[in-house]
Amino acid sequence: MASTSSRPNAATNQCPPLENQLKKRAPRRRVKRDGPLQLQFLTATDPSDFKNEDTRRSVRSQAMVYHRSKPKKPAVLHQKRAGGPVTKKEPIISVFVDDHPGHTPGGLKGSVIRQQRHGNAIILKTGCDAHTSAALERGPQPHQRLPATRGLPRLAKGHVDSNGDEHTQSQEERVFRRFMARIANLYQVGDGVDPFRALPSFKSPEVDSLFLKRNCMRVFASDMFNVKWLPAMLSYPDVLLSSSIIAAVWLDLHEERTSDSKQTVLLKAEIFDMIKGRLQKASTQSSDSTIMIVMHLLTGEIFGSNERALRVHEHGLARLLLHRGGLSRLGNEPLAETCTACCFHGNLISEAEPLPAFATYQIAVDPILLDDSTIPESPLFCLRADFTTIANDSRCSPFTCDLLRDMRDLTNLFIAHESALEVQRRVSEVDAAYAKDSDVEYSSKVTAIRKRLTRLPSAHVSNLPTFNDWVYEACRITALIYAASIILRLPFSVTADPCQNPLVAELEASDCLGSGTSLLDMRLSETLYTVLQRTNIADLWNKMSGVFYWVSTVGAAAARSPSVIHETRQCQSRDEKWVRRCFAIFSTRTMIKLVFNHPKPVLLAQKRLLNIQRLIARHGEDHNAWKSEEKILVHGS
Template sequence: MLPPPLLSPMRPGKLPFDGTHYGPFKSIGKPFDPFRTIPQVPYVQVSVEEMKHHCSQVFGTRAMGLHWIPTLIKSPHAFLSTLCIASAHMDAINNRSRDSIQTIALQQEVIHKISQHFVNPSSQVDDFNIIAVTQLICSEIITGNDTVLKYHEPGVEKMVLLRGGLDKLGVNGRLASTLTWVSLESAILRESKPRNMYLDYATDHPCRPYPNTATIPESPLWCPRSDFETIKRSPRSTQQMVDMLKDVRQMTKVFLEEDKFTSEKQRDQQLRSLYRKITFPSTLPEVDTTTVRTPREWAYEVCRVAAVIQATAMVKRVPLSEAFVQIAQSHIQMEPPIQIQPSPSLSLSTPTTQNPSISPFRIDSPVHSLTSHFDSHQPPFLFTTPPTSHSHRPPKRSPSSALLTHIRTCLENSDLSDAWSDLTGVLYWITLILGAASSTANNASTTYGISHLEREEGVVNRKWIRALGVRCAIRLCFQHEDPVLKTLRAAVGVVQTCADGGRGERMVVSQGQGGGRQEQGMGKRRRL
């Protein structure tokens, strides 16, 4: 018997209109809502129907329809705040470095309606107002508007405190968990410390046991069973990918659970051993650079990039963003791009660029150690472009920009039509690690004198990665609430402990099925 899918389909079976075929030049009509019953925005540039359709295609799941939508449709501004996310996502996949008029108009309308509800004491901190602010923050995570987030995040925290805490929120606990994952993801992508209220909620949230037959969003950050049962049986994975993810999982546990070791030296030795396995594999598969690569090969490559960045940050006790720059500067040799045919399975719900097939660099030369501890050379990435003459080389680009473009190229060619299906948990891990790692990529590369266009490209690519991460979270959170919270809690541990340089507050994370929290020593040790 086949295992169940990771996400239940939005609708079981075919609907009548699925079998209807329309000839050329025939339209089903723009007005999905001819009687204007859906809440509207007083701006002619905003098509609520278009945003609603995009939202359902990109984020929609059956669990969302059961647990979230019934509440949204009871409030105009809660509903419109959902479209803010859809519009921000559309901006990202259409390569807009700045918010579109449609996104700005939707956000302004939602903010206006939130302010109107503040006038009435009975609606100031009701579920609908908190939902609207939460989803507004989610859209701002995609746009990367840190200045606005600094106002809205403390504001929603005060609203929750006035309600009596997260446990007092409604929607059968879904509002508390949604606000928690939005807030934790926002902090992770900015490499900032999340608020204790959300850390405590994610830490104390129980996680039920799962049989080996269950299909769950496993990743190196969360694996409640003894092995990657879902990943192993996925047709999208390979044995190489499984082995690498196991090494990252083990290294993450060693890095965060330092109390299990008799000495710091013993722990460092194990970290270094795992680091070498991840970053210095003894053999790599031979790839024919003249042929089109499969989505599985592209997926493996981007997994490997995320693994190398996370492993480097953990073993050197540096922030993920610093590890990103170190790897980019030390390992990238620029070459002209090679044209690769994109996957034919890309669809409307797949974020794409105008030219998703370009891989604009190669990594093919041995480099010296980045620190005195590591004296082995870095092997080539899986995919390289054939050498060309120097006369046709493009202008030099900053290494960080090239690495970020390579990451997006790999993801776009890996077939994102269903967010990697039963490997959505792995894709979510990638977006968290690479989203945090690339948060300041161009800022750290000022010595290269990057151009305005290159800086704009970096903004577009980072926004695109954040949009993909939000898409994964929304698709997962209503059916796999516990795994999303536990994944984010572990990601906070990695990001914060790396940022602290291995000192200060430690995030002790266990990837088992239990819950609970522990406090020890000079600082808090929070245990999943």
């Protein structure tokens, strides 16, 4: 009993001191503040300091002060008591991104600003969340815009496919999110997204390396790019930096520059220094990373349509590969395929012969490609009996599909006929009759395709199913250049001149163009560019990406007018050089997007178009040789 009665007494003896302490503690006085609530900044020397008790108490205190400083709402409380309807208020904090280029500081794409609005709402402007993977994972909320990078001006105007835009934006967001997740989880510590300079940067302060790298990933990367190319970029800072040249030239295009900007010139100079330093070291002289840097520089020259510099870089790349034993012994198939595709692409838009180091690269056709429903089909590449991927695209009308079939058949006929002619040179005269019959069959089929092409109506003609179908119109104009080159054995740059293209004369004689439209007013490449701007080029025509590559590559080669190629005299107009630059960038972006996902279809299509250009050029050489012999005979007689 004594023990049980002693416990309450012990408790009683301990309680009074605690109560006395609570009574003696002075109540906190609320601090009256004049003006808007001020920010409270936390500083620490180590990230773990942000989790200590004093810091957390300070944050809770600041939150409570903010809560108590909010003005009361008697009207709403009265309605609640009276049982009346309560209107939903806007959220106290609204978040949005100020991505206007004119208000973007150089070092930081967005700054943190808090200000009082209407006495009770705080606006938070921040662009830094766009650089973190966590922010990119979040979807758009009802009162929240998605964090965005600096917006690029849209080059193409007019008809836009909303579904294509959504697909492209989601793909770019997904690729960029993966890229940033692979680099680091960056948080706002300091006054920028990279306060500790963890990412590699250029020596020149005028080159914004982070901004260029982000735009490079947004515009050119694909899903397979992350698997095949990104690991090497993240392993070697020079490779990551050199890729910025692609984005720099792309931004020059959107600023409507016909030549390199100061930033692009500085960037190229630093990449040259990178290559020079690597060539002086035996360990990096012909390494994969050095080859990638040279490829990035070569791609930048393709964008700029500088054929002389392009050829120099191509020869340099060939020497590096020769030092490694050739493409077949490189030991890195994605690198070999990408090298070949980039050089082939430069040869196509320059109408040049590929170097032997790349022309001899063997491309095996994988039967699995027949089961791939996403392969980029075009008049240059169709493994199946008929188009499958193209036919499933909503923007490919039956008229467009029939036109593309004719161009595919014309391609096959021309290559088969020229191959037969090569065989004829090595056979006896006994087979001459068979060769003559094959020539007649070839001529009749080509004539039928030519008639169908010249009778196709323009998309400008109203009251027809093809009215305002600008994908169809772009394919039609490309077909006029392409078919005339094959039929007449003339380069694309020649048949783009309407005065030297007989198919244009046949169209003008018919009533297919509609009133007020004529193809004689400008070069066909400029007309094609005008039409192409009315399509949605952001998604590369989606399932018709192979066709878009055919259109833009033929357009880039066709834009090689004499005044653009030979810069000894001034161009006839600024548009000539501008159009060629745009076509080069459109086609190169398509090639980069496709080569990582579908390398073999891209390479096979490129080799086929190179073969056509070679056969056309050989016919021109034979024709010139025959002309020279004729002159010698005439003068000799």
